[in-house]
Amino acid sequence: MKEEHKADITGKEIGILVNYHINRQKQEAAIFEEKCQKCHPGKVFLEQNLTSEQARAIIKRMQQKAGNTIEDSDIEIIVRYHVQSHQAALEDNIRAVFNKTAGPKKETQ
Numbered sequence: 001m002k003e004e005h006k007a008d009i010t011g012k013e014i015g016i017l018v019n020y021h022i023n024r025q026k027q028e029a030a031i032f033e034e035k036c037q038k039c040h041p042g043k044v045f046l047e048q049n050l051t052s053e054q055a056r057a058i059i060k061r062m063q064q065k066a067g068n069t070i071e072d073s074d075i076e077i078i079v080r081y082h083v084q085s086h087q088a089a090l091e092d093n094i095r096a097v098f099n100k101t102a103g104p105k106k107e108t109q
């Protein structure tokens, strides 16, 4: 017999999960700012088109440059932050291109 699995999530638990997610994103941003942007401010890393493996390799290289300030436990956090931020940057770019070609301000002639 197959057992039915119901997701038993209450409204209160959803609130906790949403908060957890938001807090985690803030934490990731703070770690990135603290550990990376002190040497090179800006979004270059975030906007580069890197796979998780490539991002991880760069972070490990930076870890050596930065001495002990980037810990092993920071690596996966920053990789995840990169993937999310890059996704957001891509979506912004696509929206901008779309608005340029399809927007109401486009001149006819």
Ligand code: HEC
Pocket (backbone or CB within 6 Å): 035, 036, 037, 038, 039, 040, 044, 045, 058, 059, 062, 063, 065, 066, 067, 070, 078
């Ligand atoms: C101690 C200073 C320092 C810290 C901290 C630091 N970097 Fe760098 N980073 C450098 C220097 C210097 C270079 C240029 C020389 C090089 O590429 O080896 C560089 C280059 C880079 C490059 C371009 C080179 C490449 O391989 O593509 C990226 C991307 C980058 N850093 C990302 C990061 C990220 C992400 C972090 C945080 C995890 C970080 N850096 C932390 C000093 C730092």
